[in-house]
Amino acid sequence: MKLEDMILISVDDHVVEPADLFDQHLSPEWKAKAPKLLRKPDGTDVWVFEGKQLMNIGLNAVVGRPPEEYGVEPTSFDQLRPGCYDVNERVRDMNANGVVASMCFPSFPSFCGNLWAQLEDKTLAITMLRAYNDWHIDEWCGAHPGRFIPLALPVMWDAELAAEEVRRVAKKGCYALSFTENPDKIGFPSIHDSHWDPLWKACSDEGVIVCIHIGSASGMSFTTMDSPVDVMIATSPVSIVSCAADLLWSQILRRYPTLKFALSEGGIGWIPYFLERADYVHEHHHKWTHQDFGGKRPSDLFREHIVTCFIDDRIGVRLRHDVGIDTITWECDYPHSDSTWPRAPERLMDSLGGVPDDEINKMTFGNAMREFRIDPFVHRSRQACTVGGLRAEAVDVDLSVKSHGGNAPVSEPRPVTAQDITQQLAQVYASPLE
Amino acid sequence: MKLEDMILISVDDHVVEPADLFDQHLSPEWKAKAPKLLRKPDGTDVWVFEGKQLMNIGLNAVVGRPPEEYGVEPTSFDQLRPGCYDVNERVRDMNANGVVASMCFPSFPSFCGNLWAQLEDKTLAITMLRAYNDWHIDEWCGAHPGRFIPLALPVMWDAELAAEEVRRVAKKGCYALSFTENPDKIGFPSIHDSHWDPLWKACSDEGVIVCIHIGSASGMSFTTMDSPVDVMIATSPVSIVSCAADLLWSQILRRYPTLKFALSEGGIGWIPYFLERADYVHEHHHKWTHQDFGGKRPSDLFREHIVTCFIDDRIGVRLRHDVGIDTITWECDYPHSDSTWPRAPERLMDSLGGVPDDEINKMTFGNAMREFRIDPFVHRSRQACTVGGLRAEAVDVDLSVKSHGGNAPVSEPRPVTAQDITQQLAQVYASPLE
Numbered sequence: 001m002k003l004e005d006m007i008l009i010s011v012d013d014h015v016v017e018p019a020d021l022f023d024q025h026l027s028p029e030w031k032a033k034a035p036k037l038l039r040k041p042d043g044t045d046v047w048v049f050e051g052k053q054l055m056n057i058g059l060n061a062v063v064g065r066p067p068e069e070y071g072v073e074p075t076s077f078d079q080l081r082p083g084c085y086d087v088n089e090r091v092r093d094m095n096a097n098g099v100v101a102s103m104c105f106p107s108f109p110s111f112c113g114n115l116w117a118q119l120e121d122k123t124l125a126i127t128m129l130r131a132y133n134d135w136h137i138d139e140w141c142g143a144h145p146g147r148f149i150p151l152a153l154p155v156m157w158d159a160e161l162a163a164e165e166v167r168r169v170a171k172k173g174c175y176a177l178s179f180t181e182n183p184d185k186i187g188f189p190s191i192h193d194s195h196w197d198p199l200w201k202a203c204s205d206e207g208v209i210v211c212i213h214i215g216s217a218s219g220m221s222f223t224t225m226d227s228p229v230d231v232m233i234a235t236s237p238v239s240i241v242s243c244a245a246d247l248l249w250s251q252i253l254r255r256y257p258t259l260k261f262a263l264s265e266g267g268i269g270w271i272p273y274f275l276e277r278a279d280y281v282h283e284h285h286h287k288w289t290h291q292d293f294g295g296k297r298p299s300d301l302f303r304e305h306i307v308t309c310f311i312d313d314r315i316g317v318r319l320r321h322d323v324g325i326d327t328i329t330w331e332c333d334y335p336h337s338d339s340t341w342p343r344a345p346e347r348l349m350d351s352l353g354g355v356p357d358d359e360i361n362k363m364t365f366g367n368a369m370r371e372f373r374i375d376p377f378v379h380r381s382r383q384a385c386t387v388g389g390l391r392a393e394a395v396d397v398d399l400s401v402k403s404h405g406g407n408a409p410v411s412e413p414r415p416v417t418a419q420d421i422t423q424q425l426a427q428v429y430a431s432p433l434e
Numbered sequence: 435m436k437l438e439d440m441i442l443i444s445v446d447d448h449v450v451e452p453a454d455l456f457d458q459h460l461s462p463e464w465k466a467k468a469p470k471l472l473r474k475p476d477g478t479d480v481w482v483f484e485g486k487q488l489m490n491i492g493l494n495a496v497v498g499r500p501p502e503e504y505g506v507e508p509t510s511f512d513q514l515r516p517g518c519y520d521v522n523e524r525v526r527d528m529n530a531n532g533v534v535a536s537m538c539f540p541s542f543p544s545f546c547g548n549l550w551a552q553l554e555d556k557t558l559a560i561t562m563l564r565a566y567n568d569w570h571i572d573e574w575c576g577a578h579p580g581r582f583i584p585l586a587l588p589v590m591w592d593a594e595l596a597a598e599e600v601r602r603v604a605k606k607g608c609y610a611l612s613f614t615e616n617p618d619k620i621g622f623p624s625i626h627d628s629h630w631d632p633l634w635k636a637c638s639d640e641g642v643i644v645c646i647h648i649g650s651a652s653g654m655s656f657t658t659m660d661s662p663v664d665v666m667i668a669t670s671p672v673s674i675v676s677c678a679a680d681l682l683w684s685q686i687l688r689r690y691p692t693l694k695f696a697l698s699e700g701g702i703g704w705i706p707y708f709l710e711r712a713d714y715v716h717e718h719h720h721k722w723t724h725q726d727f728g729g730k731r732p733s734d735l736f737r738e739h740i741v742t743c744f745i746d747d748r749i750g751v752r753l754r755h756d757v758g759i760d761t762i763t764w765e766c767d768y769p770h771s772d773s774t775w776p777r778a779p780e781r782l783m784d785s786l787g788g789v790p791d792d793e794i795n796k797m798t799f800g801n802a803m804r805e806f807r808i809d810p811f812v813h814r815s816r817q818a819c820t821v822g823g824l825r826a827e828a829v830d831v832d833l834s835v836k837s838h839g840g841n842a843p844v845s846e847p848r849p850v851t852a853q854d855i856t857q858q859l860a861q862v863y864a865s866p867l868e
Contacts, residue, residue: 067721182657190658192851223616223676224624228683230723234715234732235679238672238708242657245669249662249849269710272749273703274672280746281668284772287501288842289664289850312714315706315756322749338718408722415683416723417626 001357003349004388008099009368009376010344011149011309012213012264012331015104015140016058016084017047024139025131033124034131035108042431044075047108054115056428058084058107063093063335066401070337071409072421075428079404084335087143094147095394098345098387099332100365100376103149103211104140105178105264106132111216112180113153117188126161129153133165137174146379149372150174151211156188159195163202170206175373176262177203179210181243182217191250204256209307209371213264214240222418229409229416233338237267241274244306248278248298249291253305260371262307265333268316271308271323275299303327307371311338314351317363325359329368342399345387435791437783438822442533443802443810444778445583445743446647446698446765449538449574450492450518451481458573459565467558468565469542476865478509481542488549490862492518492541497527497769500835504771505843505850507858513838518769521577528581529828532779532821533766534799534810537583537645538574539612539698540566545650546614547587551622560595563587567599571608580813583806584608585645590622593629597636604640609807610696611637613644615677616651625684638690643741643805647698648674656852663843663850667772674700675708678740682712682732683725687739694805696741699767702750705742705757709733737761741805746774748785751797759793763802776833779821 022034035049037057047054057077062070064081074080083093094102109115109132116125116132133152141148152169154177155162166177180186189195203210214236215221221239222232240263247253247261278298282291293301303324309331310316320328330348333339340347352360369375376385383389407427409420456468469483471491481488491511496504498515508514517527528536543549543566550566553559567586575582586603588611589596600611614620623629637644648670649655655673656666674697681687681695712732716725727735737758743765744750754762764782767773774781786794803809810819817823841861843854 067718070719070722184658190660192658192660192662223680224618224626226624226626227680228626228723228725230683230715230719230725231676231679233719234683234708234712235676237711238675238704241672242665242669245665246657246661249664249668267707267711269707270672270704273701273707273747274668276703276747276749277671277701278668281664284501285504285664285667288504289662290844290847291662291664291849313707313710315710315753319749410724413724415725 001352001360003345004386004391006098006345006349006360006387007365007385008330008345008387009101009365009374010099010332010334011103011262011329011368011372013102013104013334014059014061014107014336016061016080016107016335018085021135022131025134026127030127030131034128038433040431040433043078044428044431045077046075046428046433048433049115050119053429053433054108056425058335060337061107061335062337063339063341064402065404069403069406071424073406073409073424074404075406079406081335087140091144091147092394092397093334093341095390096397096399097332097334097342098390100380100385100390101147101149101374102332102334103151103176103372105151105213106153109153111178111213112156113178114156114186116153117156117186122157125157126155129155130165133169133174137169137172146374146376149176149374151176151178154179154199156180156183156186159198163198166199166202166206166208170208175206175208177208177210178216179212180216181212181214181240182246185217191246191252200252200256200259204259207373209260209262211262211264212240212243214266220421225417225419225422227418229418229421232418237265238270240266241270244274244302245278247306248301253301254294260305260307262309262371264309265331266308267313268308268310268323268328269313269319271316272319275302275322278302307367312340312347312351317351317355320355320359320363325362326367328363329371330364435786435794437779438820438825440532440779440783440794440821441799441819442764442779442821443535443799443808444533444766444768445537445696445763445802445806447536447538447768448493448495448541448770450495450514450541450769452519455569456565459568460561464561464565468562472867474865474867477512478862478865479511480509480862480867482867483549484553487863487867488542490859492769494771495541495769496771497773497775498836499838503837503840505858506855507840507843508838509840509862513840515769521574525578525581526828526831527768527775529824530831530833531766531768531776532824534814534819534824535581535583535808536766536768537585537610537806539585539647540587543587545612545647546590547612548590548620550587551590551620556591559591560589563589564599567603567608571603571606580808580810583610583808585610585612588613588633590614590617590620593632597632600633600636600640600642604642609640609642611642611644612650613646614650615646615648615674616680619651625680625686634686634690634693638693641807643694643696645696645698646674646677648700654855659851659853659856661852663852663855666852671699671701672704675704678708678736679712681740682736687735688728694739694741696743696763696805698743699765700742701747702742702744702757702762703747703753705750706753709736709756712736741801745772746781746785751785751789754789754793754797759796760801762797763805764798
């Protein structure tokens with residue numbers, strides 16, 4: 001396959017929420033209570049909600065910067081590439097990168113909308129959550145039909161309400177739900193608890209895939225505060241193995257035979273090892289742990305229920321049949337620092353040597369179309385969906401690397417630690433609002 | 435290669451300490467203060483130290499039991515296969531399994547001797563630790579020269595004393611030290627702290643390999659207390675990835691170019707993915723994290739410094755050149771429930787289809803001989819070191835599976851959870867001493 005003939009659907013990107021997020025989806029009374037984006041005297045931007053400054057606006061939205069300026073620091077919209085928060089600019093950046101469709105995870109409300117879930121006022125919580133979902137589906141994804149996979153945030157505090165919200169957004173054409181790796185870690189019943197059954201039933205009934213992003217339980221996980229930040233970056237994807245094991249041995253997959261989960265940003269190269277290990281553990285231990293998979297192996301269940309994805313993963317591509325060729329999707333991670341934008345097709349092509357075209361197509365778009373229920377070809381010709389077709393529409397997009405300044409995590413060139421990053425994030429709150 | 439011609443060195447087994455452990459290595463005054471193994475009125479055995487009952491005697495020493503009776507429960511020597519604690523019986527069990535040499539991790543003092551490290555009385559601590567190391571080297575390993583790789587416990591609370599103990603045991607021919615995945619988690623400076631430099635320097639000077647066993651930081655790690663215990667069992671090996679990343683990005687490997695670490699019971703199939711990820715992170719992020727590997731990639735450093743091992747790992751064997759063929763060793767995990775005893779050669783052979791003899795030899799014994807500095811051929815002919823040669827000496831070993839009763843973790847056949855296992859362990863303390 002030629003690079004320009006590839007078709008790319010990215011199942012893991014991120015949106016930096018724009019200031020007008022709540023404008024169209026709340027009554028004036030509720031709008032007064034909604035989070036507001038304010039510019040502080042020091043020039044940084046911050047969401048303010050219930051009198052408190054929230055976590056920084058875009059996590060790690062560094063796309064387009066020189067690598068020297070990566071980090072968690074972008075704290076002003078002036079420091080962001082407009083494609084981070086402006087959907088029209090986003091589509092232009094997708095075109096420049098040859099990506100026909102994208103699923104975008106949230107930034108400030110956290111991956112599972114924990115910002116709402118932690119509110120005492122549950123009426124406020126459900127109102128904000130629904131407004132967010134409506135904005136995401138109607139405005140962000142609705143602006144360019146066929147270019148985005150809508151992704152709803154879950155109601156974490158009430159499984160019946162969660163089911164109701166899933167059914168509501170499914171009616172609007174949203175068939176993906178963001179969840180958390182481990183609800184127990186953020187104060188909710190664990191995935192082994194029958195508490196969640198109404199949610200799983202709704203997702204199963206409506207054909208909604210449950211997407212679990214790395215870092216969606218309690219944020220960044222550090223081995224120690226003096227560890228180099230690279231340790232956290234290197235191990236974050238594979239850390240989702242705990243969630244994968246929880247899912248495999250939960251009753252959920254056995255109870256809902258058509259329900260699907262996606263391990264977002266988890267990578268794929270470790271999965272053949274994990275599946276072999278899972279089968280070994282089952283064979284070796286099930287007689288005393290009283291586990292019954294109805295004659296199947298854990299690896300069978302995994303391949304029937306779990307959708308995986310990768311950014312750049314040569315070993316995983318080599319082992320694609322051991323992962324499960326029909327379970328693999330691709331992601332770009334725009335606008336975070338792991339992203340391969342705007343050279344994603346080139347980087348990906350490098351890993352695909354010797355892979356037959358039909359298998360490339362499964363991994364780069366076919367599996368994503370089926371599992372996330374999106375069909376870009378309804379809106380554009382197949383040729384216009386290819387890397388070559390999209391890039392032809394984006395010849396005017398400025399791809400030059402731009403310095404945006406901002407504060408570096410350390411003042412001298414010494415290894416950046418977990419502590420440095422944590423302090424850098426904490427500084428967002430340190431400067432006064434007025 | 436024929437099965438009977440394989441030579442097997444296992445770099446990860448476990449000893450259940452016998453009652454006479456401290457008899458030969460302490461003065462009468464100190465012996466009075468040493469841990470004592472007592473039989474309680476309910477028929478269970480327990481180590482008592484400083485007036486307290488310690489964690490159960492053998493962790494998960496279930497070898498020879500039917501799988502229905504696996505678990506953390508063996509709490510009486512009557513329930514253990516004698517090879518767990520009797521070195522002569524151990525060697526017979528090794529012969530029956532075709533294993534010529536074995537390295538044995540401790541049971542009741544914990545993997546890094548944390549039992550001693552937590553004592554307030556540091557004179558008591560160092561005295562007991564040295565006695566333990568002397569017993570392990572002189573009695574356990576000394577009973578059958580060439581059949582065991584001596585493994586010392588570290589002095590966790592004082593890096594100068596730790597270095598001194600390393601030099602002391604090296605003089606006795608002990609070239610392996612057990613350490614912890616994460617000293618920070620048990621109250622000591624992290625591996626990124628220069629605190630440990632004297633220890634690393636001593637290990638480097640003396641050619642002592644630092645062995646890091648899974649679960650050596652804070653014991654078993656559960657996702658939630660209601661998770662099936664299988665989740666913990668399945669993910670424990672790969673959880674050492676955090677320690678591997680800590681080592682890679684620490685200054686230790688760069689500062690001590692000949693120092694070696696072993697990731698004990700970590701498996702190997704995930705390593706090619708991890709190394710690719712490590713190189714990606716370095717390439718992508720080093721300009722802002724200020725990491726300098728002197729022109730090398732993290733994967734280069736890994737293969738120069740880190741020794742890996744596997745029990746049964748088809749994917750890992752297939753990817754042996756991506757792991758690093760010179761870094762791979764094999765383990766049996768006797769007497770724990772993941773062990774393949776007494777059919778380890780058969781199980782291993784199943785994974786080795788198509789692997790050239792010289793590569794099999796590297797993985798099953800050659801790398802272990804070099805990295806752990808043991809030479810069984812000094813003591814026996816090469817033929818006598820093979821699976822066939824050893825099994826010929828063990829024709830009278832009773833390999834029948836034996837029920838030993840004991841308390842099951844659950845009374846009815848329902849999935850066993852983390853909570854069940856934790857309660858089962860807690861029950862050890864619940865019954866009175868007298």
